Amino acid sequence: MNGRKPTLSVPLFEGLPPGQQRQLALIASTHTFRKGQVIFCEGDEGKGFYVVITGKVKVYKLGADGKEQILRIFGPGEPIGEAAVFAGEPFPAHAEAMEESRTLFFPRASFVELIRNNPSLAMNMLALLSKRLRTFARLVEDLSLKEVPSRLAAYLLYLSRRSELKADELCLDIPKGELASLLGTIPETLSRILAKMSKQRLIHLKGRHIRILDRAGLEQLAKGGKRLAP
Amino acid sequence: MNGRKPTLSVPLFEGLPPGQQRQLALIASTHTFRKGQVIFCEGDEGKGFYVVITGKVKVYKLGADGKEQILRIFGPGEPIGEAAVFAGEPFPAHAEAMEESRTLFFPRASFVELIRNNPSLAMNMLALLSKRLRTFARLVEDLSLKEVPSRLAAYLLYLSRRSELKADELCLDIPKGELASLLGTIPETLSRILAKMSKQRLIHLKGRHIRILDRAGLEQLAKGGKRLAP
DNA sequence: CGTGCGCTTGACTTTTTTCAATAAAGGTGG
DNA sequence: CCACCTTTATTGAAAAAAGTCAAGCGCACG
Numbered sequence: 001m002n003g004r005k006p007t008l009s010v011p012l013f014e015g016l017p018p019g020q021q022r023q024l025a026l027i028a029s030t031h032t033f034r035k036g037q038v039i040f041c042e043g044d045e046g047k048g049f050y051v052v053i054t055g056k057v058k059v060y061k062l063g064a065d066g067k068e069q070i071l072r073i074f075g076p077g078e079p080i081g082e083a084a085v086f087a088g089e090p091f092p093a094h095a096e097a098m099e100e101s102r103t104l105f106f107p108r109a110s111f112v113e114l115i116r117n118n119p120s121l122a123m124n125m126l127a128l129l130s131k132r133l134r135t136f137a138r139l140v141e142d143l144s145l146k147e148v149p150s151r152l153a154a155y156l157l158y159l160s161r162r163s164e165l166k167a168d169e170l171c172l173d174i175p176k177g178e179l180a181s182l183l184g185t186i187p188e189t190l191s192r193i194l195a196k197m198s199k200q201r202l203i204h205l206k207g208r209h210i211r212i213l214d215r216a217g218l219e220q221l222a223k224g225g226k227r228l229a230p
Numbered sequence: 231m232n233g234r235k236p237t238l239s240v241p242l243f244e245g246l247p248p249g250q251q252r253q254l255a256l257i258a259s260t261h262t263f264r265k266g267q268v269i270f271c272e273g274d275e276g277k278g279f280y281v282v283i284t285g286k287v288k289v290y291k292l293g294a295d296g297k298e299q300i301l302r303i304f305g306p307g308e309p310i311g312e313a314a315v316f317a318g319e320p321f322p323a324h325a326e327a328m329e330e331s332r333t334l335f336f337p338r339a340s341f342v343e344l345i346r347n348n349p350s351l352a353m354n355m356l357a358l359l360s361k362r363l364r365t366f367a368r369l370v371e372d373l374s375l376k377e378v379p380s381r382l383a384a385y386l387l388y389l390s391r392r393s394e395l396k397a398d399e400l401c402l403d404i405p406k407g408e409l410a411s412l413l414g415t416i417p418e419t420l421s422r423i424l425a426k427m428s429k430q431r432l433i434h435l436k437g438r439h440i441r442i443l444d445r446a447g448l449e450q451l452a453k454g455g456k457r458l459a460p
Numbered sequence: 461c462g463t464g465c466g467c468t469t470g471a472c473t474t475t476t477t478t479c480a481a482t483a484a485a486g487g488t489g490g
Numbered sequence: 491c492c493a494c495c496t497t498t499a500t501t502g503a504a505a506a507a508a509g510t511c512a513a514g515c516g517c518a519c520g
């Protein structure tokens with residue numbers, strides 16, 4: 001049901017200059033794995049890393065008793081094994097296609113060559129990862145606020161900071177159900193809290209669009225210094 | 231009260247081969263800023279980035295109305311402005327020392343030179359950032375479980391996976407109060423839940439040491455598929 | 461030997477979840 | 491274009507979880 005033409009969003013490379021993205025595309029090849037097919041094993045030399053295009057791939061370890069311990073399941077857009085490959089280390093776990101899966105394969109040798117001839121690609125990738133890391137660090141801080149209104153307020157402020165438009169106008173980038181899950185709660189609670197915020201004139205709510213009416217109020221909430229009255 | 235001799239833990243470089251850390255140290259110089267002194271301004275060319283050694287630095291934007299909006303406060307070990315410097319972009323915000331602060335300064339030109347002559351440094355830093363990113367991604371997932379027992383179970387499993395010892399023996403790396411905060415709760419709740427888990431023979435608890443008795447049980451909790459009986 | 465700090469426990473209050481029912485929103489096919 | 495159906499969002503009332511306040515325990519440290 002998803003008629004994507006040529007490009008897949010690959011966060012690992014997203015935001016790089018188009019020229020550098022093209023160079024990367026040149027060294028990549030596509031591999032298709034059948035359901036149940038092993039992609040690599042723990043201890044294998046990391047000759048290159050994969051990016052899932054379609055399908056699902058599980059990464060797992062085998063316990064002493066032979067039982068498999070799934071570490072993560074990767075879907076479209078996600079890179080697999082890149083950290084080990086960058087570091088020149090063997091793969092630290094097994095990977096296997098859970099269903100028929102198409103992947104992009106980036107050979108380590110070509111990648112290193114690219115970096116060697118193109119320090120600015122290295123710098124840009126470092127920049128990319130640094131930014132993302134900072135975003136995550138911030139997100140982790142925000143998620144560890146204890147009450148949902150605080151977490152929601154922090155998230156709204158975060159959105160308003162990053163979206164470069166009118167500053168106080170923002171648009172949820174994910175459905176409310178998913179937002180609830182991201183905030184560690186359920187849609188019902190999110191709904192109620194948005195309603196409260198709206199009633200108290202902290203925000204103006206219209207579908208997926210939100211306007212911040214009282215930034216200071218939200219900041220107080222995000223700091224846990226205030227409660228949201230009923 | 232912390233008599234550290236020569237080295238400060240700098241996550242940005244931690245885990246790099248000692249040789250490469252030494253090379254980095256060679257291009258760095260120390261700068262000391264007085265309380266209130268501006269380190270850089272929004273729009274300044276990113277001639278290099280800083281790592282806080284001691285003190286506190288605030289990074290902020292100035293709103294249209296001239297009011298400062300603090301984005302983050304950085305303490306010892308944290309890098310400032312590195313993403314912009316890597317990307318060759320101007321600084322996106324202001325930075326100012328909140329108290330007398332010593333910093334390490336890494337000039338962009340030297341850093342780029344280092345990367346150019348040393349692709350393996352680039353690869354290792356990419357590896358480092360990728361690993362950390364993955365850790366964070368996982369942490370975010372775990373933190374968005376809605377109940378505290380789930381989040382705690384996920385955290386325990388995470389610890390057991392990474393600590394290479396007896397697999398089922400683990401030792402909290404942070405004080406329980408801080409763990410509570412990380413899990414988005416308070417020490418009292420954490421304490422109670424640990425007690426319950428212990429009572430139900432999911433874990434064996436002794437101070438900061440924990441032994442996992444029923445891994446499957448914890449996994450069920452972490453997946454939200456089970457409740458923790460009173 | 462007392463002080464301070466981190467951790468634990470108990471009784472009580474508030475927030476959040478659950479369950480169930482309804483309302484909007486979106487897409488499909490007639 | 492509209493009726494229909496599926497998904498997504500909202501609301502209410504009762505149950506469960508987590509938070510607050512207050513007090514006590516254990517232990518390292520001066």
